[in-house]
Amino acid sequence: MFIDAIGQSHQPSQDARIISLVPSITELLFDMGLGDQVVGRTVFCVHPKDQVKQIRSIGGTKQVNMDKVKALNATHLIVNVDENPKELVDELAEFIPHIVVTHPNTPSDNIDLFSLIGNIFNKKGEAARLISDFQAALTHAQLTAQGLEEKKVLYFIWKDPWMTVTGETYISQSLRTAHMITQPQSAEVRYPEIDLESGVLDEVDAILFSSEPFLFKQHHLDEFSEEYNIPADKLHIIDGEMTSWYGSRAIEGMRYLAQFAQKLSG
Known part of the structure; x- marks a missing residue:
């Protein structure tokens, strides 16, 4: 069972x-x-x-x-x-x-996910391979992050209204693996609307615009920079699949986030 x-x-x-x-x-x-x-x-x-x-x-x-x-x-x-x-x-x-x-609520939950699918559908060997690959990628991301300063980030998933993620979401926990700490850490809902006049834009080190579910593109960042008077080098597009997709894509996702965090740290 x-x-x-x-x-x-x-x-x-x-x-x-x-x-x-x-x-x-x-x-x-x-x-x-x-x-x-x-x-x-x-x-x-x-x-x-x-x-x-x-x-x-x-x-x-x-x-x-x-x-x-x-x-x-x-x-x-x-x-x-x-x-x-x-x-x-x-x-x-x-x-x-x-x-x-x-x-799954954290990257490590992928291990249980691989095991669950592998056991139910008789793919235990494939599950073991994915678990090994994932653990290696997660360890790499964690070791990379040890040499980096923590960054407070605002992670946008939507506009009109502007929406973000809280600390207990899979996205936030994935980013935390690479020392990127989403703001705010808690709210009444997991994916809250956010008031950009609340001072949060000044409190974070970087603002991340995800490629999904809203497909942010460079012109959105340019418009945001002008409207809110935020330096362009504080705004970054991030691959939403690499932060929010659990399962086998999380293996590549851990490697991606390690590289992204290094880039963010300059």
């Missing part, structure tokens, strides 16, 4: 038909050699680019086409606490027998 993020038990499955509502886990399934068992995915599941196109899209992470889902006769649905509404998952559970719930 293998336990998921909400304490549900799962038995190993030989012939699973899997729907993934989590883009990073869709990529993980392919990287674990399970691509031929994935029968459904969201429109946001874009990796691995060439292979995932062959899998039927059934909608987004918040809404799906129920008729398309039912036609796939899936045995397993993989979801995430943050990305998929409970009401949607409960509705899908009425006709999909096994719901695997994930909820």
